[in-house]
Amino acid sequence: MPTDTLPNPEKSPERSSGELIRLEQVTKRFGDNTVLDHLDFSVDAGKHVTLIGPSGSGKTTILRLLMTLLKPDEGTITVDGQKLFPATEKERREVRKQIGMVFQQFNLFPNMSVLRNITEAPVTVLGMSKDEAVERAKGLLDMVGLADKCDARPAQLSGGQQQRVAIARALAMRPKVLLLDEVTSALDPELVAGVLDLLRDIARSTDITMLCVTHEMNFARDISDQVLMFDSGRVIEAGSPEKIFSEPEHDRTREFLSAVL
Numbered sequence: 001m002p003t004d005t006l007p008n009p010e011k012s013p014e015r016s017s018g019e020l021i022r023l024e025q026v027t028k029r030f031g032d033n034t035v036l037d038h039l040d041f042s043v044d045a046g047k048h049v050t051l052i053g054p055s056g057s058g059k060t061t062i063l064r065l066l067m068t069l070l071k072p073d074e075g076t077i078t079v080d081g082q083k084l085f086p087a088t089e090k091e092r093r094e095v096r097k098q099i100g101m102v103f104q105q106f107n108l109f110p111n112m113s114v115l116r117n118i119t120e121a122p123v124t125v126l127g128m129s130k131d132e133a134v135e136r137a138k139g140l141l142d143m144v145g146l147a148d149k150c151d152a153r154p155a156q157l158s159g160g161q162q163q164r165v166a167i168a169r170a171l172a173m174r175p176k177v178l179l180l181d182e183v184t185s186a187l188d189p190e191l192v193a194g195v196l197d198l199l200r201d202i203a204r205s206t207d208i209t210m211l212c213v214t215h216e217m218n219f220a221r222d223i224s225d226q227v228l229m230f231d232s233g234r235v236i237e238a239g240s241p242e243k244i245f246s247e248p249e250h251d252r253t254r255e256f257l258s259a260v261l
């Protein structure tokens with residue numbers, strides 16, 4: 001695939017080390033429900049980390065905190081050394097520019113063309129010229145296999161195509177971090193493999209840092225440098241995909257994997 005429009009087309013060794021995301025003692029409650037309980041973890045630049053665990057264990061909540069769609073009750077979150085929480089709104093906005101997210105339900109703007117869905121944020125948030133944004137968007141649409149859909153509206157596309165547009169839209173901001181939240185859960189089964197293959201390509205050919213919540217264990221095995229097993233808002237086991245999937249140490253990990261594999 002053409003890589004000139006990708007966020008970090010060449011894997012640069014200096015970008016592939018050091019901590020990019022850090023959560024320290026993060027607690028999130030919804031009423032009496034403590035969803036994240038003094039959670040600590042970090043993700044190094046350029047790494048692909050997958051969160052697995054039972055439904056309701058707090059995986060999506062972590063991504064929503066990083067997107068600043070939620071606020072933690074306690075703890076600190078930093079991205080590339082910059083404060084996300086606690087921070088001023090201005091500081092948060094700056095950090096947010098470095099984070100792209102692809103949601104389960106695509107979340108495209110229904111009244112905008114495919115091209116405009118992708119150019120909107122680079123122009124309005126990053127101040128990119130319209131011409132440059134259009135050129136980049138066309139390159140990304142080519143990469144995701146939808147070069148001929150610039151003028152289509154999202155409703156005219158299949159779920160798989162809409163998710164490809166959502167991936168292109170996230171990458172158009174050249175984020176350092178890409179958050180993927182069960183991106184194939186809403187797709188018809190025959191469309192899942194194509195979207196996962198696209199993400200495998202992106203994982204292989206860029207040095208973008210990925211934090212991924214997925215129930216697709218083969219995908220997790222393929223792209224992950226590290227897998228974190230969650231239970232009740234805590235990381236109970238972490239390791240390489242080989243270790244977690246082949247030799248899990250924790251009973252809860254074994255139970256979870258035997259239910260989903």
Ligand SMILES: Nc1ncnc2c1ncn2[C@@H]1O[C@H](COP(=O)(O)OP(=O)(O)OP(=O)(O)O)[C@@H](O)[C@H]1O
Nearest residue numbers: 030033035053054055056057058059060061062213
């Ligand atoms: N906005 C909210 N208001 C109240 N409770 C919430 C809210 N968002 C999440 N929760 C609760 O927080 C808990 C964790 O939810 P979260 O979506 O993070 O889990 P998850 O591990 O991603 O689950 P799944 O795999 O099913 O998506 C659940 O008990 C959920 O009901």
